[in-house]
Amino acid sequence: MPTHYPGPHAGGHPQAGYPHSPSAAGGSNYTPPPPPPPAPGAVHSSQGGFGDPKNSRTTWRTLLLTLAGLVFGGWLVLWLLGLLAGQLVSWVPTDVDVSIGEQHWHELAPPSTHCTDPAPLAYVEALAQPLIAASDNEFEFNFVVVDNDDVNAFALPGGFVTVNMGLLAVAETGEEVAAVIAHEMAHVTERHGMRAVLRQVGGVTLVSMMFGGTSLELLAWAAEGLSSQAHSRDQEREADDAGRALLMAAGIDPIGMATFFERLEQMGANMPGVAVLLSTHPNPGERAQTTRAIAASFTPTRELPPPPDDLRCR
Numbered sequence: 659m660p661t662h663y664p665g666p667h668a669g670g671h672p673q674a675g676y677p678h679s680p681s682a683a684g685g686s687n688y689t690p691p692p693p694p695p696p697a698p699g700a701v702h703s704s705q706g707g708f709g710d711p712k713n714s715r716t717t718w719r720t721l722l723l724t725l726a727g728l729v730f731g732g733w734l735v736l737w738l739l740g741l742l743a744g745q746l747v748s749w750v751p752t753d754v755d756v757s758i759g760e761q762h763w764h765e766l767a768p769p770s771t772h773c774t775d776p777a778p779l780a781y782v783e784a785l786a787q788p789l790i791a792a793s794d795n796e797f798e799f800n801f802v803v804v805d806n807d808d809v810n811a812f813a814l815p816g817g818f819v820t821v822n823m824g825l826l827a828v829a830e831t832g833e834e835v836a837a838v839i840a841h842e843m844a845h846v847t848e849r850h851g852m853r854a855v856l857r858q859v860g861g862v863t864l865v866s867m868m869f870g871g872t873s874l875e876l877l878a879w880a881a882e883g884l885s886s887q888a889h890s891r892d893q894e895r896e897a898d899d900a901g902r903a904l905l906m907a908a909g910i911d912p913i914g915m916a917t918f919f920e921r922l923e924q925m926g927a928n929m930p931g932v933a934v935l936l937s938t939h940p941n942p943g944e945r946a947q948t949t950r951a952i953a954a955s956f957t958p959t960r961e962l963p964p965p966p967d968d969l970r971c972r
Contacts, residue, residue: 747849747856752796752816755852759816763800766812767820771804773971778803781969782821785836785962786843792907795847801839805971809922813842815851823971828921832962833914837905841915844900850893898945902952909959916949 773779782801790799797817806822813819819842829835845851898915905912919942 756816759814763818788908837915840901844897911958919946
């Protein structure tokens, strides 16, 4: 006789491992099993995200610390490059200074700006001659006077000096003009412009020159900003010191440097160009005081003529 197995509707038990259904259980009281508990350390989606106040504070703190690190790192790199440039500039032939300076001099002081009247240039060159004779360096200095009312002068690497007509109009003595010329010549002899160029290229060109040679293209590119690149305050003080020494070596009273600084300080509030110049240089009162102290113990042997009243550019 065949064996009969009771089914689910015949009073038997349901098969193990299959869930009950409401119809199978004969009613609607079925309750599904609870969800599994969250894993340890799990975070609800409504908390701990980017919008969470605590997490936002942490994010901003991280961003600020990163920014501060980048700023400090950039400053450190520039400082190290400046230090490296100061140490390595003596390895660069002075011919490189001349090549760069001559190339950019024609761009920064184009012939169209030169004074057509020869008198201003003749006066500047006459004051510069005793300074050149007293200067112990290998640079050959060249001068030009341009039609510019700003009270300023600048020197490019290699000995290319530009004097604005505005400076000659403001100066009251030959010693003042000579002091400015000596200061700019000192930028050249101290090779401040070349240091700035090396700082921009990070010494890469120098290494290339030493090991295999290179064209001057990279150095020329770095020198593009020489016209707008102010010397550091330390370099300005170096140029003051070297300029005073050059004046005294030529027998010229350095007091002109003090009186010119004092006049610039008085003019600064009324002349925007002078104010900009003073903002990039050490305090003129401090520079004048230092110069007066040095000049007090010096006896000049050469007297310079003041700028002629009839000087004109064109």
